[in-house]
Amino acid sequence: MTHQWSGRRTGDGSREGFSRAFFALTQSWAAAIVVLLVSQFVLFTVVTQPLGTTERMQSFGWRLALGHLPTLVWALLATLAAARVYPEPHRHHLGRYLLACLTVPVASRLMDVSVKWGLVGTESLLVPSVAVLLGCFAGVALDRLVFE
Template sequence: MREGGGTAALVRVWAAGLIVLLFSEYLQVTYFYGTFADAQRLEGFGGRLLLVHVPNALCVALTVWASGRLHREPFRSSRARHAAALFAVPAFAQVVSLAVQWERASAEGLSMSCAVVVVGAFCGRAADRLQEGDR
């Protein structure tokens, strides 16, 4: 196995994961959030959970799942490389999100944002593992 081939596989998976994340977040913000969210619905924690956090977790899960589906053997057999392939894009997106929103973020927003990434990544990895037998 060549080292360059593994790096190219990671870059390809990261690029695809970034595209999936951006596209799914765009659809969420444009269609779902734009249609259902208003100030009254976002006042309570339940409204924010259903209209912001759960859809964000679904976007992260879809990103991790898609990255896992694209990460092929023989690179997939390395746990470290496979974890990097699956979780690098959501982790990078979380860091960027925290950096951009740090000044105006609340404790609830920060903790829920981190929880969303963890839950979404777990669900995406679980979906990927369920489909490992299909290969």
């Protein structure tokens, strides 16, 4: 029995199984990137920008409602989009499934942290990171519990 990643060799020496699995991952990541960009844009222009006045952003409750909860929403939507696009033959391998679902939201958050490191306080680094992780967890749970 051959390993699912190894696949069968074709005439030119490439591995067909690896290319299929890699294409499935990139397809999932592309869907997550599109959903992430669209949802961040919509949430920023509809929620954060019109409602986020200087006075409101002084309160933790308003920061949570206008900044961190939309972060949780886009992470959930991006994770769910990646999970739904990831094709069926590969969904049964938990490691690859989680790699497909979580790479884009977590990489986006890591990039944001690396850009803002040293410029903002602990709350601005920690709370959005927790929101992204909760959104990712909710997206995976929603995909596994509702759609399967």
